[in-house]
Amino acid sequence: MLIRLFHERDAQAVSNLVRSALLVSCAKDYPPEPLNAFADTQTPACMLERGRTTHFYVAEEDGVAVGCGAVGADGDDPGVCGVYSFYVLPEWQGRGVGRKIMEALEADDAAREARRLTLHASRTALGFYRRMGFGFVGGDDRPDADGLYHMEKLR
Numbered sequence: 001m002l003i004r005l006f007h008e009r010d011a012q013a014v015s016n017l018v019r020s021a022l023l024v025s026c027a028k029d030y031p032p033e034p035l036n037a038f039a040d041t042q043t044p045a046c047m048l049e050r051g052r053t054t055h056f057y058v059a060e061e062d063g064v065a066v067g068c069g070a071v072g073a074d075g076d077d078p079g080v081c082g083v084y085s086f087y088v089l090p091e092w093q094g095r096g097v098g099r100k101i102m103e104a105l106e107a108d109d110a111a112r113e114a115r116r117l118t119l120h121a122s123r124t125a126l127g128f129y130r131r132m133g134f135g136f137v138g139g140d141d142r143p144d145a146d147g148l149y150h151m152e153k154l155r
């Protein structure tokens with residue numbers, strides 16, 4: 001398993017894997033709409049933008065992109081680092097890929113220089129992020145209007 005930075009040539013494959021994780025895995029926890037609408041925004045162009053604006057990593061196995069995740073600014077506070085676009089292909093979930101991506105993100109300078117990591121967790125990924133040491137912001141375990149949980153990890 002290779003964890004490396006995203007290249008422009010990954011855009012289509014990473015878009016496919018994100019859409020697959022959403023439409024297969026998150027579909028267990030969310031109604032088709034707005035899940036389908038959100039999945040439709042996860043285009044190759046969206047991945048290229050993620051690659052331009054964050055430190056975006058890809059997990060690769062035998063030349064195939066099986067997972068991804070990014071770290072980058074969250075607002076204007078340089079002490080806060082956001083985690084974005086965190087997905088593993090359904091057939092690769094539960095095999096340690098997500099943990100390896102998170103280790104790479106936490107080793108990235110953007111995360112190392114921050115005092116706080118933040119993310120918006122899907123219900124599907126909640127248990128994973130808790131296992132990775134994230135807790136609810138302000139202890140509030142209620143989802144927002146989009147059904148996402150606001151989580152953080154203090155460093």
Ligand SMILES: CC(C)(COP(=O)(O)OP(=O)(O)OC[C@H]1O[C@@H](n2cnc3c(N)ncnc32)[C@H](O)[C@@H]1OP(=O)(O)O)[C@@H](O)C(=O)NCCC(=O)NCCS
Pocket residue numbers: 021022025026086087088089092093094095096097098099100120121122124125126127128131132
């Ligand atoms: C959430 C996700 C990224 C986790 O990746 P993964 O490769 O399946 O996770 P790993 O196999 O690396 O798991 C690491 C640890 O977390 C635990 N874990 C993983 N998913 C879990 C869950 N849903 N609930 C509780 N624990 C979980 C594993 O048991 C493992 O624990 P261990 O190290 O003690 O054995 C992946 O399942 C996924 O893409 N889900 C669907 C898309 C999604 O919701 N993405 C997040 C958007 S915010």
